[in-house]
Amino acid sequence: MAAEKVPPEAGDPGRTSSGRRATVAIVAFVVIVAIAVLGRWYAMQRAQPERSNAKVALVHVTNGGDRGPGTLREALFIVAGATNPSTISIDVPQVRVETALPAFVNGRGVRVVGQASGVQIDAQGLASGPVLDIAGPNTSIEGIGIIHCPAAAVLVRAAHFHLARSHIESCDVGVDVAENASDTLLERSQFRNDRIGIRFAASGRNTAVASNEFSDNKDASVWAVRSAPDSHDAAINIHDNKFTGDRIGVVAGNVPVLVQRNDFINAREADVHLVGSGGVVRGNHISGGSSMGVVAENANGAVIEDNEIEGLGAYGVMVRGSSNTLVRANKLHNCGYGLAFVLGDARSASTAVENTIIEPKFNGIDVIGDSPILRHNQVLRPHAYALHVEDFQPPDGQKVRAQPFLDSNDFGNSPVSRTGAAGAGQSHLR
Numbered sequence: 001m002a003a004e005k006v007p008p009e010a011g012d013p014g015r016t017s018s019g020r021r022a023t024v025a026i027v028a029f030v031v032i033v034a035i036a037v038l039g040r041w042y043a044m045q046r047a048q049p050e051r052s053n054a055k056v057a058l059v060h061v062t063n064g065g066d067r068g069p070g071t072l073r074e075a076l077f078i079v080a081g082a083t084n085p086s087t088i089s090i091d092v093p094q095v096r097v098e099t100a101l102p103a104f105v106n107g108r109g110v111r112v113v114g115q116a117s118g119v120q121i122d123a124q125g126l127a128s129g130p131v132l133d134i135a136g137p138n139t140s141i142e143g144i145g146i147i148h149c150p151a152a153a154v155l156v157r158a159a160h161f162h163l164a165r166s167h168i169e170s171c172d173v174g175v176d177v178a179e180n181a182s183d184t185l186l187e188r189s190q191f192r193n194d195r196i197g198i199r200f201a202a203s204g205r206n207t208a209v210a211s212n213e214f215s216d217n218k219d220a221s222v223w224a225v226r227s228a229p230d231s232h233d234a235a236i237n238i239h240d241n242k243f244t245g246d247r248i249g250v251v252a253g254n255v256p257v258l259v260q261r262n263d264f265i266n267a268r269e270a271d272v273h274l275v276g277s278g279g280v281v282r283g284n285h286i287s288g289g290s291s292m293g294v295v296a297e298n299a300n301g302a303v304i305e306d307n308e309i310e311g312l313g314a315y316g317v318m319v320r321g322s323s324n325t326l327v328r329a330n331k332l333h334n335c336g337y338g339l340a341f342v343l344g345d346a347r348s349a350s351t352a353v354e355n356t357i358i359e360p361k362f363n364g365i366d367v368i369g370d371s372p373i374l375r376h377n378q379v380l381r382p383h384a385y386a387l388h389v390e391d392f393q394p395p396d397g398q399k400v401r402a403q404p405f406l407d408s409n410d411f412g413n414s415p416v417s418r419t420g421a422a423g424a425g426q427s428h429l430r
Helices: 013-047 072-080
Strands: 057-061 087-091 094-096 110-114 120-121 130-133 139-142 145-147 151-155 161-164 168-169 173-177 183-188 190-192 196-200 208-209 211-213 220-225 234-239 241-244 248-253 257-260 263-265 270-277 279-282 285-287 292-300 303-305 307-312 315-320 326-328 331-332 338-340 351-353 354-358 366-367 373-375 378-380 387-390 405-408 416-419
Touching: 072 087, 120 351, 151 338, 183 331, 248 257
Parallel strands: 057 087, 087 110, 094 120, 110 139, 120 145, 130 151, 139 161, 145 168, 151 173, 161 183, 168 190, 173 196, 183 208, 190 211, 196 220, 208 234, 211 241, 220 248, 234 257, 241 263, 248 270, 257 279, 263 285, 270 292, 279 303, 285 307, 292 315, 303 326, 307 331, 315 338, 326 351, 331 354, 338 366, 351 373, 354 378, 366 387, 373 405, 387 416
Antiparallel strands: none
């Protein structure tokens, strides 16, 4: 008889089970490969510029590493050649920079925006050079933190740069603005524990530092210094900022600045230090600390007016070695001293007019080896002298006489003294 054929399902249960397992394994493998391929495709698509209705290229940073797909480095390479305005969206909480990034060179406009809450670029691994190098015009940075920079966090060497809602901390220089930059706006940002918060090599047209917070900066929060007077006519407008606990709030030397409506608190050395020409300090509130308020040193044509200065341990305003400087309508109270004029240029005298000084702990106005014009000033309840005038005798040189011109000042019943006059230890001036 012929052997009866038995179907495999009925005759070999083991083979049936193995076949099913093999089928499941193959399907699973195919699914895994598909997922991997789709993931890679998605990452590559996220790194490629998207086009919005406004024809703006949008590049996402999804990788916080120093290099590779989705990193800030790759995004900068992509936007460098874009033919339309570009936006780089940083979608990760932290970006680590260990080697120099490519510069911003696209002149059509690049905007860097931090989407994740508290986005930080950590440059601790960077050996030297700026973190972000702005070499192309029309660049803006918004909502980004930059920390631990060995040099500058941002180097600006192009026109139309805008920084907003960002913070820069523990860097050598926060924002370094080169001489060729113009139309620079730095606003609503924080600069903490840097050596210098913002540094200007020169003044620039339409340049402003506005509504920022500076704190505990080691040398100065704003540094605008050059060796010779700046030929630019436009002043850097530094307004509506808050400075707390800095060594010096603003240092300006031969760079035109307009420092107005700022709040300076507890500076360690001085709140504003002017050197050379081009400084205007107006309408600020200065308080606290053992420092001086406003220092004009070897200044020419500086204007210090309508400031309120309170609770300083030293002088509210010190004018030293200066010429043609105007100190007008300032209100000083509870400071160590009020105003001081020291070794100025007698041929181009400085002037103090309509200032009010209330309860200085020592003298209201000191004049040492200088001949300023003092007109319509008021000194109330000084703990020492309303006005103290003293000649200056250098160790090896000719005595410099102090001869202020006094006109209609109100010193009340407070004493006025002169020391160091020929043959006189102390005398009263009227």
